[in-house]
Amino acid sequence: MIMASRNIWCVRRNFVFSSGGWTLQYSAERFLKLIPFRPFSVKCDSDSKERTPLENEDRLKNLLTMGVDIDLARRRQPGVFNRVVTNEQELKIFLLSKGASDRVIGSIISRYPRAITRTHESLSRRWDLWRKIMASDLEIINILERSPESFFRSNNNLDLENKIKFLSSVGLTPKCLCRLLTRAPRAFSNSLSLNKQMVEFLQKTSMSLGHKNPPDFVRMIISKNPSILIQSTKRVQANIEFLQSAFNLDKEDLLLLICGPGAKILDLSNECTKKNYTNIKEKLLSLGCTEEEVQKFVLSSLSVVFLSEKKFNDKIDCLMEEKISISQIIKNARVLDVSLSTLKTRMKELVHAGYDLSTSNIALLSLSQKRYKAKLRKMLGESQGTLDV
DNA sequence: GGCACCGGGCTCTGCCATAGGT
DNA sequence: ACCTATGGCAGAGCCCGGTGCC
Numbered sequence: 001m002i003m004a005s006r007n008i009w010c011v012r013r014n015f016v017f018s019s020g021g022w023t024l025q026y027s028a029e030r031f032l033k034l035i036p037f038r039p040f041s042v043k044c045d046s047d048s049k050e051r052t053p054l055e056n057e058d059r060l061k062n063l064l065t066m067g068v069d070i071d072l073a074r075r076r077q078p079g080v081f082n083r084v085v086t087n088e089q090e091l092k093i094f095l096l097s098k099g100a101s102d103r104v105i106g107s108i109i110s111r112y113p114r115a116i117t118r119t120h121e122s123l124s125r126r127w128d129l130w131r132k133i134m135a136s137d138l139e140i141i142n143i144l145e146r147s148p149e150s151f152f153r154s155n156n157n158l159d160l161e162n163k164i165k166f167l168s169s170v171g172l173t174p175k176c177l178c179r180l181l182t183r184a185p186r187a188f189s190n191s192l193s194l195n196k197q198m199v200e201f202l203q204k205t206s207m208s209l210g211h212k213n214p215p216d217f218v219r220m221i222i223s224k225n226p227s228i229l230i231q232s233t234k235r236v237q238a239n240i241e242f243l244q245s246a247f248n249l250d251k252e253d254l255l256l257l258i259c260g261p262g263a264k265i266l267d268l269s270n271e272c273t274k275k276n277y278t279n280i281k282e283k284l285l286s287l288g289c290t291e292e293e294v295q296k297f298v299l300s301s302l303s304v305v306f307l308s309e310k311k312f313n314d315k316i317d318c319l320m321e322e323k324i325s326i327s328q329i330i331k332n333a334r335v336l337d338v339s340l341s342t343l344k345t346r347m348k349e350l351v352h353a354g355y356d357l358s359t360s361n362i363a364l365l366s367l368s369q370k371r372y373k374a375k376l377r378k379m380l381g382e383s384q385g386t387l388d389v
Numbered sequence: 390g391g392c393a394c395c396g397g398g399c400t401c402t403g404c405c406a407t408a409g410g411t
Numbered sequence: 412a413c414c415t416a417t418g419g420c421a422g423a424g425c426c427c428g429g430t431g432c433c
Binding site: 076111112146147149150182183184185186224226227230260261267334361363375 | 391392393394396397399400401402403404
């Protein structure tokens, strides 16, 4: 208490006498209101003139002991370091009480320094709102560790509350909301109006494509692909147009595609979609496929559009090195789902086991690990008696 | 039991730009 | 002038197993 009043006195002095070293961002009233809660953050030094105020040194010490990467944090949000008051200790205590480790706390502040400007009340309220969606504190900590920005970027708890109400009113189930918060936490820090925009956009799209139940369509798209809510409508629109024009689809087929395998494609960055598709087309045409075959292939296995130029080409080349023909590949497009390293390992093992990939079924390459191992074991058992794989 | 077909699970942050507030 | 809140962008896969048919 003595410390606190001493601090207040010093602050007053600094308010009156400070020159040059400080940037005052708060009214005196607002500032003083904050003092009793922040004994660690404010200290006075009547001698300080040109040099950094002492509370800044204290803050840096605090942050360093918390394992914060100061350089990184300063680069990310320099403004935080010019503030008179920050609440790093309070934040630490709060997060510890929710089960976060010291390491995670340090990492969170390093990556999103503005976190230390939030008050306990605001954090607590926000946490409770997140807990309405998530079953445990630990799950929230996991999200924060992945994406601190999503939790801390906005301080508008009322907007968050309304967002949750809005998304529920759209018909998203608690389970779906949970998936949304886990997979696209940014949706909950973007504004309510931005979320509404996307929902309205999806409704309009479904109506223009002749969907009979737009609310159903919206629910379905979001539950299938939660991250659509963190894309811009411009991006989603461009991808829908791409699908429509690249494959010359009528409304009904386009709708089927968007509701099914195309749902994920809507997230792709626009240049990326076109670039990857162009690459696939060029590569397959150069290997003797017809335009029609290429279209059919891509349409039947849209996930290949996710593959970067290098990944796609490397996989094709790698398969063809084992004398697998391009027609085998496009008939078994699933093999392109498999990672390059798995492909290589399996091809080596299969060849070693005497399996001729150029004439046999290459679907083996894309089996699940369990099924593949069983298959290989059996093959080896047949050819070499009993042998463990 | 073996196979083909298919849907779905995990998972998407970190940065920059800028309007608007103080 | 400076900071905060927010929008928006680039980047770019892999794996599992249920089910129904033979």
